[in-house]
Amino acid sequence: MAGKVGMERVAVEVTVRELDVERDLPAVEELERRCEVGLSGDQADGGKKKKRSMSLCVEQIGDPLARVRHAPEHVMLVAECGQEMVGVIKACIKMVSRGSIGSSSSSGSVAKQQQPAAAYVKVAFILGLRVSPSHRRLGIATALVKAAEEWSRKRGAAHASMATTQSNKASLALFTGRFGYKPFRRPLLLGRPVHARWLPVTSRHRVLQLPPTLAAAAYARLLPARDTEFLPADLPALLAHKLTLGTFVAIESSDGRTAGAGAPSPSFAVLSVWDQTRSLRLRVDGAPALLRHSLAAVRALDRAAPWLRVPSVPDIFRPFGAYLIYGVSMSGPEGPALLRTLCSHAHNMARNNPACGVVAADLSPDDPAAAAIPSWRRFSCDEDVWCIKNLSDTNAASSSDWPASAPPGSVLFVDPREF
Numbered sequence: 001m002a003g004k005v006g007m008e009r010v011a012v013e014v015t016v017r018e019l020d021v022e023r024d025l026p027a028v029e030e031l032e033r034r035c036e037v038g039l040s041g042d043q044a045d046g047g048k049k050k051k052r053s054m055s056l057c058v059e060q061i062g063d064p065l066a067r068v069r070h071a072p073e074h075v076m077l078v079a080e081c082g083q084e085m086v087g088v089i090k091a092c093i094k095m096v097s098r099g100s101i102g103s104s105s106s107s108g109s110v111a112k113q114q115q116p117a118a119a120y121v122k123v124a125f126i127l128g129l130r131v132s133p134s135h136r137r138l139g140i141a142t143a144l145v146k147a148a149e150e151w152s153r154k155r156g157a158a159h160a161s162m163a164t165t166q167s168n169k170a171s172l173a174l175f176t177g178r179f180g181y182k183p184f185r186r187p188l189l190l191g192r193p194v195h196a197r198w199l200p201v202t203s204r205h206r207v208l209q210l211p212p213t214l215a216a217a218a219y220a221r222l223l224p225a226r227d228t229e230f231l232p233a234d235l236p237a238l239l240a241h242k243l244t245l246g247t248f249v250a251i252e253s254s255d256g257r258t259a260g261a262g263a264p265s266p267s268f269a270v271l272s273v274w275d276q277t278r279s280l281r282l283r284v285d286g287a288p289a290l291l292r293h294s295l296a297a298v299r300a301l302d303r304a305a306p307w308l309r310v311p312s313v314p315d316i317f318r319p320f321g322a323y324l325i326y327g328v329s330m331s332g333p334e335g336p337a338l339l340r341t342l343c344s345h346a347h348n349m350a351r352n353n354p355a356c357g358v359v360a361a362d363l364s365p366d367d368p369a370a371a372a373i374p375s376w377r378r379f380s381c382d383e384d385v386w387c388i389k390n391l392s393d394t395n396a397a398s399s400s401d402w403p404a405s406a407p408p409g410s411v412l413f414v415d416p417r418e419f
Contacts, residue, residue: 014086014140016147019064019076027085028064028078035130059281059319060128066279067127068092070234070241070417073155076128077147079140086135089144090128092418093157095120095233097225098402099410119225120233124152124160124391125418129171141174149179149391158392159402165383172385181387184402185229187414188370191322191360191379193313194351196302199344205337207250207345210270212240215247218270222329223411231413238417239272239327247272247327248345250338267332269339273346274416277321277355284316292317313357320357323350324416328361328369336372343374362414 019028060066068074071092079087098121126148131140152160162181164171175181201207210218216236225231232238239247249270295313302312314320325346330339343359350356358379363370365382388402 013081014138014143015080016077016143017080019078019088021064024078024085025064028088031085031088031130031132032060032064034133057283057285059283061279061281063279064088065090067418068125070237071125075148075151077144077151079131079144081135081140085132087131087140087144088128089126089130089148091124091126091148091152093122093124093152093155094415096123097228097231097233097413099229100226121159122155122157123230124149124155124157126152126160126162127418142178145174145179149389153391158390160389160391161386163384163386165381166385167383172387175387175389179389181389183385183387185386185412186365186382187362187384187386187412188365189360189362189381189384190370190373190375191358191381192347192374192376193316193358193379194347194356196299196312196314196351197306197309198348198351201341201344201348204253205250205341206253207248207341210247210249212236212244212247215239215272218247218249219327219329222270223327223413228411228413230415232415238415241274241417243275243278243416245273245275245323245349248342250342250345252334252338267330267334267338269330269335269342270327271325271329271339271342271346271361272327273349274324274326275321275353275356276324276416276419277353280321280419281319282316282322282358283319287317316357321353321355323353323356323359324419325359325361325373326414326416328363328367328373329411330369330372336368339369339372340374362419364412367411 063069065074065076068076068090071094074090074092076088076090078085097119126145129141129144131144149160160181162175164175166172172183176183213236216239219235219239223231238244247270249268251268296315298310299312299315301308302310323346325343328339330336332338347359350359360379361373362384363373390401
């Protein structure tokens, strides 16, 4: 897709083309280092130097295509000014579920009632937009987004989706202002640090690991496409992926105290764990020196006197990895307690990996499971904004539009491969 790109107010001549990994990898890595990246994976607002409060930042490591390579149709585009690489963007196209979008049609439209939207639709995910700090505000980001959208349209994507944060005004202005994206979901990232010791798991609960085939069958019943948004059609492949460490279900122990006459308990919880330590590093920026020294002292005390059970945390001021919890579901009166048991189990798994410093889950804020997942405020984020655009019909709203608010009872599935 190499070619000259002409835009308004562009003071430089820019070429946008597809990535040549062998040739471009060193330049991409250098560009990533020069671009400050926030929790959403988008670059900071306009490259301005300003004093910030403590924040969690992302560093991509290894394969630059790691977040999109899982999709059969994916691309990384680079922008060049002369011989210098000045910007990059990634995109992939997936079949994902629309949830109960078909029921969102107005009651006055008989045609829409007779032709409900399909359960799955092709969606382009646009992510990883970076522009060199020395070349911002020259229209390079606009050229990259235009090229990514055009690439997606040619491959039949009905929608384009992107994620940023509420505080990233430059990103929001570009996508919602220039390109007409609409904010439509606000997932909640819930994280907690990996402690130095194991977390206890009550004997009243049993934790079982499901093989990928059984896990896929279970999720087909627990997360039907009609009630779940963004459920990937290739969920079985995700569950069998080498970075999915397992799908786990927690039930009550059948010891006669919680279920009568040998009847099965109506409560359960299920989740899957994804190892993100191989492709992503997090770090905490902007922490005051007093906090750094205090946490170091707590770690030293915990090592010297472990019987005190001081809640120490790893050194979060150096790059650390994460385990991501996805596919969260629970049911029954004991569901929240069983989900907390699974979160403790995931924590104990992470404790065995020295590179893992936090366990996190991305959920819709109105998902009942969000209230049951243990989290620390400093390791969580409520600023994420998902935006969407209809690529198949840009002239007016249509029955293929994604609803601005989630239908009642729907579940938002967050794919860990694109975190």
